[in-house]
Amino acid sequence: MSGDLILRASGLTKRFGGGGFLTRAPVVQAVDDVSLEVRRGETFAIVGESGCGKSTLARLLMRLLEPTAGQVVFDGEDISHAAGPDLTRLRRDMQFIFQDPFSSLNPRMTVGKLIGEPLEVHRPDLTARERRAKIGDLLRTVGLTDAHANRYPHEFSGGQRQRIGIARALASGPKLVIGDEPVSALDVSIQAQVINLMGDLSRDLGLTLVIIAHDLGVIRHMSDRVAVMYLGRIVETGTAAEVFDSPRHPYTQALLASIPAPRVEGEGRAPQLSGEMPSPTAPPPGCRFHTRCPFAGPECRNSVPELAPVDTGEVGSRKAATGTDHRVACHHWREIPLPAGAARSAPHSEPVEARFALYRAAIEGGQVVLKARVPTAAT
Amino acid sequence: MSSDQRVPIEGPTRVSPAAILRLDDFTLRFRGQTVATVNGISLSVSAGEILCVVGESGCGKSVTAMSIMGLLPKGASDVLSGDLSFMGKSYDLRRENLPSHLRGNQIAMIFQEPMTSLNPAFSVGDQIAESVLQHQGGTRAEALRRARDLLVKVGISAPDQRLKEFPYQLSGGMRQRVMIAIALANDPKLLIADEPTTALDVTIQAQILNLIDDLRRDTGMGTMMITHDLGVVAEIADSVAVMYGGEVVEYGPVREIFANPQHPYTIGLMSAMPRLDRPGGRLAIVPGSVPAIENMPSGCRFRTRCAFANETCTERPLPMAAGSGHRVACHFAPLEEHVMVQA
Numbered sequence A: 001m002s003g004d005l006i007l008r009a010s011g012l013t014k015r016f017g018g019g020g021f022l023t024r025a026p027v028v029q030a031v032d033d034v035s036l037e038v039r040r041g042e043t044f045a046i047v048g049e050s051g052c053g054k055s056t057l058a059r060l061l062m063r064l065l066e067p068t069a070g071q072v073v074f075d076g077e078d079i080s081h082a083a084g085p086d087l088t089r090l091r092r093d094m095q096f097i098f099q100d101p102f103s104s105l106n107p108r109m110t111v112g113k114l115i116g117e118p119l120e121v122h123r124p125d126l127t128a129r130e131r132r133a134k135i136g137d138l139l140r141t142v143g144l145t146d147a148h149a150n151r152y153p154h155e156f157s158g159g160q161r162q163r164i165g166i167a168r169a170l171a172s173g174p175k176l177v178i179g180d181e182p183v184s185a186l187d188v189s190i191q192a193q194v195i196n197l198m199g200d201l202s203r204d205l206g207l208t209l210v211i212i213a214h215d216l217g218v219i220r221h222m223s224d225r226v227a228v229m230y231l232g233r234i235v236e237t238g239t240a241a242e243v244f245d246s247p248r249h250p251y252t253q254a255l256l257a258s259i260p261a262p263r264v265e266g267e268g269r270a271p272q273l274s275g276e277m278p279s280p281t282a283p284p285p286g287c288r289f290h291t292r293c294p295f296a297g298p299e300c301r302n303s304v305p306e307l308a309p310v311d312t313g314e315v316g317s318r319k320a321a322t323g324t325d326h327r328v329a330c331h332h333w334r335e336i337p338l339p340a341g342a343a344r345s346a347p348h349s350e351p352v353e354a355r356f357a358l359y360r361a362a363i364e365g366g367q368v369v370l371k372a373r374v375p376t377a378a379t
Numbered sequence B: 001m002s003s004d005q006r007v008p009i010e011g012p013t014r015v016s017p018a019a020i021l022r023l024d025d026f027t028l029r030f031r032g033q034t035v036a037t038v039n040g041i042s043l044s045v046s047a048g049e050i051l052c053v054v055g056e057s058g059c060g061k062s063v064t065a066m067s068i069m070g071l072l073p074k075g076a077s078d079v080l081s082g083d084l085s086f087m088g089k090s091y092d093l094r095r096e097n098l099p100s101h102l103r104g105n106q107i108a109m110i111f112q113e114p115m116t117s118l119n120p121a122f123s124v125g126d127q128i129a130e131s132v133l134q135h136q137g138g139t140r141a142e143a144l145r146r147a148r149d150l151l152v153k154v155g156i157s158a159p160d161q162r163l164k165e166f167p168y169q170l171s172g173g174m175r176q177r178v179m180i181a182i183a184l185a186n187d188p189k190l191l192i193a194d195e196p197t198t199a200l201d202v203t204i205q206a207q208i209l210n211l212i213d214d215l216r217r218d219t220g221m222g223t224m225m226i227t228h229d230l231g232v233v234a235e236i237a238d239s240v241a242v243m244y245g246g247e248v249v250e251y252g253p254v255r256e257i258f259a260n261p262q263h264p265y266t267i268g269l270m271s272a273m274p275r276l277d278r279p280g281g282r283l284a285i286v287p288g289s290v291p292a293i294e295n296m297p298s299g300c301r302f303r304t305r306c307a308f309a310n311e312t313c314t315e316r317p318l319p320m321a322a323g324s325g326h327r328v329a330c331h332f333a334p335l336e337e338h339v340m341v342q343a
C-alpha cells in the first residue's frame, strides 16, 4: 500500500429508522458497505447528488454517528465505537467545517470566545495570555486580524464567517479536517478566497482535508483523490485526474456531462441522465444505478458490482506497478467507451489572455501604472 | 479623454425590432435608505432570446425581476427612474406597473424555491388548471386536459398520476418542472426565471436547462434568466448582463462576454471560477466583499474591490460600446490598453 494512511474505513454501513416497535418508519440505507482510505496530507473529496449519503459518511468518519456495521480506523486506532476520553482526544485531532457559516456560529459569542472555546477544551495548559496570543495567530492564519476578536458573527460577511469557522476548527491543532460543503453557500468571488485559504492550510500546516462538495469544479480544483457516491455506495474512486479525465463508471460520466459548459457550435447537447435517484428506503437490487444506466444488462439487476481496480491491459500493468488505485464498481466498465475529452472553454485571444494576466498580477499585489495617454484636445 | 474610439452610448444597444421587453434606466431605492439599490439599469429581451442576468447575491437581480413583474411590496420602495416596454407598450415605472392581467399570462415567472410558490393544499392538476381557467376560460375538463399536455411537455412521466399528486409528493426537480408547466400554461411571450436551478443537483439542472432551451426554440418565448453561475450562463445564454451593486457593468452577446470580457468584475468572476481544465494552484480572486448599501461608494460602485481603481473612478463610468452589441462601464476597459502592472 502506498502512502501513509491517516484514515481507513472498511465496510462502513449506516441504516436509519426501522427498529421502532410501534412506529414502523421505513429503513433508510444511507451508507452501504463503504471502504476508503485517506492518506496523510492529501485532500480527499467525496462527491455525489443530494441524498446519496455524503454527510452521513462524513459523520461516520468523524464518529459523530455510530456505524450500523463496519469500522473506522483513525491514526492506527479503531474509533468506530470510541467514547469518553478517547472521544475527546478524537475531537481534538479531527475537526469539522460546516456548510452554513450563518447558523454554525453562536451569535452571542465574540469571535475571540468562539475560537477560544475549543482552545480551553483541548489546550487547558495555556494561560489566558497565551490563549489570547493563539487566538490572534489563528485569526491571522485565516486572513483576519487580531482586532476582529472583539466582534460578533453578525458583523461579518459570509466569507469572513467561513474563515472564523475555519479558525475555530484549527484551534485544537487537528490532524484532519472534514468540510461538509464548506464553500457551497458562498458566492464565486468569496468562494475562491476560501478555496485558496484551504489550499494554503493544507500545504503550510500539512493538514489532511476531507472535502464534501457537489460542485465538480471545486472538487477538481482542490482535491488529490476523489470518491464518487451514488445511493450510499462508492461507485468510482481514484486520483482527481483519473476520475475526471478517464471516468469509467456510467454515473461518473453522466455527472461530468451534466456540468454546465459552453455549447460547442454545431454539436448536440450532451446526452443527459434521465430520471432521478431512487429513494434510499428502497434501493434497487444489484447495481443501484441500473434504473438509470444506459448500459445496464440483465446481470446488473441482481448482482452487486464490486469496487475493483481499473486495469486496462498493458497500461494497467504499468499502473499497477506504480500503485494506482483507480477503482470502479461496474460490471461493464471495460465495454463502456471513455467520453470524448470535451474542450470546455474557448481559448482566449492574446490581448484577452494579457488582460487576465494583468488582473492576476494586480490582485496579487503588483503595482498598477496608468499608461501614458495619447494627448487629445479635450485633456 | 481616452485614446480609443469608444463613444458613450445610452440605453441598450441591442434594440432589435423583435424586442419583447425593454427596461430603460431603471433606478429603485428602498424607503429609509439613501443609496439606490438598483441604479440605472437597462436591458432587453427579444423573441426566442435567453438573456442571463448574473452577479453575486444581493446585487439586485431579484429586485429587478420583481419590479418588472410589478411584484415588489407596495410602499417599501420608490422608483426614481425607469421605463418598461413590453410588447410595444410603454410604462413609466415611477407611476405605473405592468397591467396585472398580463402577469401569469403574457409574462410568467418561476422562482428559485418551487416549494414556496406552489400551494401545498392543491393537487398539481388543480394548480395548473386554475392558471389556465383564469386566463383562458373554458371548462374544467378542458383545463385539466391542457394541464396534462403541459406535464408531458415539461418531461414529466406518468402525467395522469402526477396530476393527482400534491407538491410534497414531488422531488425538487419535479416541482420545478410543475412550476414551469404553470408558467407555460398560457403561452407567455416572456419567461422570467429567478435562479430556477440553484437548488437542484447538476444532473437535474441539466434536464431543466435543456427543457428551457427547447421551449424557447419551439415557442419563440423570450427568457430572462437570473443566475449566479457562470457555467449556466455559458451553457444557455444568448446574451448576458453582468450586475454588480445594482448596476449592469457589462452587457453583450454571450460569445463576446466569454471571449472578450472587459469589466474588471467580469474578469474577476471568470478568474475566480475553479476550472476543470486548469486544476490546482491559486485562484485569482475578487478581493473583499460587496459593501452594505449605505456604504456603497460613489462613482464606480466596484471601486472598493477593484485592483485598478484610482481617482478617476470616483466618477461614475458611462457604459461604452466595446464591440458589437457589447457595452462596458469602466473608465479603464480594456485594461491592456490603459494600464501596466509592475511586480
Ligand SMILES: Nc1ncnc2c1ncn2[C@@H]1O[C@H](COP(=O)(O)OP(=O)(O)OP(=O)(O)O)[C@@H](O)[C@H]1O
Binding pocket: A016, A017, A028, A029, A030, A048, A049, A050, A051, A052, A053, A054, A055, A056, A057, A214, A280
Ligand atoms: N438521522 C436520520 N434519520 C433518517 N434518515 C436520515 C438521517 N440522516 C440522513 N438520513 C437520510 O440518509 C440519506 C443520506 O443523507 P445525507 O445527509 O448523508 O445525504 P447527502 O449526500 O449529504 O445529501 P446533501 O447533498 O443533500 O447534503 C438521505 O436519504 C437522508 O434523508
Ligand SMILES: Nc1ncnc2c1ncn2[C@@H]1O[C@H](COP(=O)(O)OP(=O)(O)O)[C@@H](O)[C@H]1O
Binding pocket: B030, B037, B055, B056, B057, B058, B059, B060, B061, B062, B063, B064, B076, B293
Ligand atoms: N424590502 C426590502 N427592503 C430593503 N432592502 C431590500 C428589500 N428587498 C431586497 N432588499 C435589498 O436589495 C438588495 C438586492 O436584493 P436582491 O435583488 O434580492 O439580490 P439578488 O441579486 O441576490 O437577487 C439586497 O441588498 C437586499 O438586501
Ligand code: SF4
Binding pocket: A249, A250, A251, A287, A288, A289, A290, A291, A293, A294, A295, A296, A297, A300, A305, A329, A330, A331, A332, A333
Ligand atoms: S453495473 Fe450495470 S447498471 Fe451498474 S453502472 Fe455498470 S452497466 Fe450500469
Ligand code: SF4
Binding pocket: B263, B264, B265, B300, B301, B302, B303, B304, B306, B307, B308, B309, B310, B312, B313, B317, B329, B330, B331, B332, B333
Ligand atoms: S471604473 Fe475604475 S474602479 Fe470601476 S471597474 Fe473600472 S477601473 Fe475599476
Ligand SMILES: [Mg+2]
Binding pocket: A054, A055, A056, A180
Ligand atoms: Mg449533506
Ligand SMILES: [Mg+2]
Binding pocket: B061, B062, B063, B194
Ligand atoms: Mg435573488
